[in-house]
Amino acid sequence: MFKLDRKLIITASTAAAVALFTLGCGGSTGTTESKKASKISIDGGVSYPVVNDKTGPYYVNPQVAQDAPKIYNGRVPTANELKAWNKDIMPDGTGLPEGSGSVEDGEEIYDAKCVMCHGDFGSGGGGYPALSKGNAYDLQKTLTNNRWKDPDADGPTREFGSYWPQASTLFWYIKDGMPHPFSKSLSDDEVYALVAYVLNINEMEIDGVEVDDEYVLDREKFLKIKMPNRNGFEPNIDGPNALPGVRAYYANAKNFGAQNLNQGAVRCMKDCQKASVKTKRINGGITGFLPPMSDVRDLPAVKEVKVDPKEVYKNACAMCHDSYLAPGSDEWAGYVAEGMDTVYAKAIKGTQGGMPAKGGTSLSDANFKTVVDYITTGKVK
Amino acid sequence: MNNKESQKVLDRRDFFKKTAALSVTAIAGTSLVSSNARADDPAIMNNVPWGQKWGDPVTANRYGVPSKYEHNVLRRNTKLLASGNFRASIAVAPIQESMGIITPNGLFFSRSHGGVAHVDPHEYRLMIHGLVEKPIVLTLEQLKRYPSVTRTHFIECPANGGQEWRGPQFNSIQFAKGFMSCAEWTGVYLKTILADLGLKPEAQWMLAEGSDNSEMGRTIPIDKVLDDAMIVWGQNGEALRPEQGYPVRILLPGWEGNLCVKWLKRLEFSTEPWYCKEETSKYTDLKPTGKAIQHFYANEVNSTVTSPSPEIDWTHLKDGDIVEIEGLAWSGMGTIKGVDLSFDGGKNYVEAKLKGLVLPKSWTRWSYIHTYKKGDVLQLTSRAMDDAGYIQPTIDQEVSVMGVEAVYHRNAVETWEVNAKGEVNHVQIRS
Numbered sequence: 133m134f135k136l137d138r139k140l141i142i143t144a145s146t147a148a149a150v151a152l153f154t155l156g157c158g159g160s161t162g163t164t165e166s167k168k169a170s171k172i173s174i175d176g177g178v179s180y181p182v183v184n185d186k187t188g189p190y191y192v193n194p195q196v197a198q199d200a201p202k203i204y205n206g207r208v209p210t211a212n213e214l215k216a217w218n219k220d221i222m223p224d225g226t227g228l229p230e231g232s233g234s235v236e237d238g239e240e241i242y243d244a245k246c247v248m249c250h251g252d253f254g255s256g257g258g259g260y261p262a263l264s265k266g267n268a269y270d271l272q273k274t275l276t277n278n279r280w281k282d283p284d285a286d287g288p289t290r291e292f293g294s295y296w297p298q299a300s301t302l303f304w305y306i307k308d309g310m311p312h313p314f315s316k317s318l319s320d321d322e323v324y325a326l327v328a329y330v331l332n333i334n335e336m337e338i339d340g341v342e343v344d345d346e347y348v349l350d351r352e353k354f355l356k357i358k359m360p361n362r363n364g365f366e367p368n369i370d371g372p373n374a375l376p377g378v379r380a381y382y383a384n385a386k387n388f389g390a391q392n393l394n395q396g397a398v399r400c401m402k403d404c405q406k407a408s409v410k411t412k413r414i415n416g417g418i419t420g421f422l423p424p425m426s427d428v429r430d431l432p433a434v435k436e437v438k439v440d441p442k443e444v445y446k447n448a449c450a451m452c453h454d455s456y457l458a459p460g461s462d463e464w465a466g467y468v469a470e471g472m473d474t475v476y477a478k479a480i481k482g483t484q485g486g487m488p489a490k491g492g493t494s495l496s497d498a499n500f501k502t503v504v505d506y507i508t509t510g511k512v513k
Numbered sequence: 514m515n516n517k518e519s520q521k522v523l524d525r526r527d528f529f530k531k532t533a534a535l536s537v538t539a540i541a542g543t544s545l546v547s548s549n550a551r552a553d554d555p556a557i558m559n560n561v562p563w564g565q566k567w568g569d570p571v572t573a574n575r576y577g578v579p580s581k582y583e584h585n586v587l588r589r590n591t592k593l594l595a596s597g598n599f600r601a602s603i604a605v606a607p608i609q610e611s612m613g614i615i616t617p618n619g620l621f622f623s624r625s626h627g628g629v630a631h632v633d634p635h636e637y638r639l640m641i642h643g644l645v646e647k648p649i650v651l652t653l654e655q656l657k658r659y660p661s662v663t664r665t666h667f668i669e670c671p672a673n674g675g676q677e678w679r680g681p682q683f684n685s686i687q688f689a690k691g692f693m694s695c696a697e698w699t700g701v702y703l704k705t706i707l708a709d710l711g712l713k714p715e716a717q718w719m720l721a722e723g724s725d726n727s728e729m730g731r732t733i734p735i736d737k738v739l740d741d742a743m744i745v746w747g748q749n750g751e752a753l754r755p756e757q758g759y760p761v762r763i764l765l766p767g768w769e770g771n772l773c774v775k776w777l778k779r780l781e782f783s784t785e786p787w788y789c790k791e792e793t794s795k796y797t798d799l800k801p802t803g804k805a806i807q808h809f810y811a812n813e814v815n816s817t818v819t820s821p822s823p824e825i826d827w828t829h830l831k832d833g834d835i836v837e838i839e840g841l842a843w844s845g846m847g848t849i850k851g852v853d854l855s856f857d858g859g860k861n862y863v864e865a866k867l868k869g870l871v872l873p874k875s876w877t878r879w880s881y882i883h884t885y886k887k888g889d890v891l892q893l894t895s896r897a898m899d900d901a902g903y904i905q906p907t908i909d910q911e912v913s914v915m916g917v918e919a920v921y922h923r924n925a926v927e928t929w930e931v932n933a934k935g936e937v938n939h940v941q942i943r944s
Binding site: 146150173175177178180188189192193195196197198199200201202203204205206207208209215217218220223249259275277278281283287288290292295296297300304305307313316352364365366367371373374378379385387389390391394395397399401403408409410411414415417418419420421422423426428429431432437442456488489491 | 514563565566567569570573578580581583585587589590591592593594595597600601610614619634640642647648649651652655657658659666676678679680681682683684685687688699700705706708709710715717718720721726727728730733734735736737740741754762768778779781783784785786787788789790793794797798799801802803804805806807808809810811813824844845846848849853859860861862863870872873892893898899900901902903904905906907909910911912913915916917918920922924928937938939940941942943944
């Protein structure tokens, strides 16, 4: 069913393909499916098929299905462009460059470029992830630690050595994303050296050989790394039959701690609790919210930015004042005689004679006064 | 405006003279609050400052901003959820203040792994390659020529509530549940583009990769790609904000926010999955068996009370006041079918009402009209259901399968306790 969908995209008309993948791909219930208004998708959720040019409550434009395949606006990437961007590294070694690096060089680069955030020997802290907490093989056993049954127990250790399923992730991520403030700045050999160092501080082995202080890592050896927690994940996502397995996994609510009314869960309305439940309150908790929590609706404190009085005059005053009471004009004498405080006060409040409050601006008093100073004297102080 | 001047204005209106004089004495003589003599409200009786002078000209804010008085409605963060100098970090949305089902773009929660990138739209390129018949490079303008669709969907970080597996931590709805937002997105369905490029039948997985400093990538199963996955450039009627991946991100309706890769640069199709950092080191759910769920896609059915909240409580209410209890419900697995509300922490439930638009994989608002009894202690617990049959578990039910070390995808019911004074505190009801 699933494979068919995608063959159709290539061979048949898109209209048919669209109809098919909206009805088809995750289905396990078979023939009645097309009659239903919706179908179950890969994650156990509901997808809405296109029915009468609508998907769920949304209208669709059916022309899209006919005409979209003819759009192809872009161009084919060149071989060099592909090489420049297609740099991901997969577990089977696809994308992993040739090169080599020693633990010794790795430590030197680490101390120069990584230690300030990730700590001595990758110990982490201060919000920065640890790159090691010790022996990967021993710590892998902590993954069954769960502080639910014994709140005082140690939790699980989820650092690279004890937790990650693949080493390719480490090479790829360091190459693309580190050092954090200046990523994509390390050479392939430097990354090999850093990976060797990270393996070393996690006390790991490759092909039965300890990655000790003298170890030199290269591509061939890298591909032999077996992560202790390689089989620690579900559902299986590898191999040609991965997707049916993933669909089956999410079809069963029990796998991921969910409750589904179609799978035996009940919607209890009365007397739903065991006597053993208690009200658990915050004990300390996480605080330090920035900015501090508030729902007050007052005026915010404003930081004063000085304005250029001439600019303000041009934009906000000139339309009236160019013809009467222009900057520095003799006509100001009578006003100024009343004292500048009076002039400020009247101009701030506005006058019945036609002067709008603050000339219609929303300047602070202090800023506005500098414009009044300019308009009355023709000079900027 | 001072009293003298307002008095002058009032003087000109003869019929007003007496009442105005009366109200001035009333204000001066008695306290407004205690008076049952129905004093006139100065906010009505006096001229208001903004009513007597020019307001801003239309030229003032070429891009409008909220009222100055709303300056406390903000995204917030805490040091405890920050790494890399707030570059591998999260700022959460003030859902205690949200209305309807749309988050304004400036308040949309913001999460990044290498800081918010500022992409030059002229230099933007999207490359699609791997198991397709015709690989392609698109400029932004070329991408936008594909016919667009517009859909309302929430985006939720799967760590929403993830700090509270072992007990309540945040006395705040903004932090307890604000790792999410909801917007109307505009873009093109990936299946529309793939109909153009031709997907090869052996493709099972798609890599989506960002162009930011962390080059954030995730592996996406083809089922979702061919279902409702979108490449989006519009958010609530304008271009995406940088915090949401300007100019282009991927949107997988209902699925982990982390999968919806921002600043999108590349899509590659393959037979095998990629094992990116964010689907191995992080975003995996460790169970008590020692096995971890990888590729945990959908955010499951969830809900919370948003009003009252620790932030905006009921201390101002009087005995007998009628008040609306409000909240949000959402599911990455379909459409919200109903929400139940409990006043005793989940012992007994009544049905709440859904209101407004009820859309698939979208925030859905619910409501219950309540008569407040001063002194009552209430434990408000909401429980949502979706049309895929999922219903929110109790904390005990969820923990019995997932343990307390999973970090992500916690969707057990949430309880907000209203104490005798009307203050609201976050609690958990559990064994």
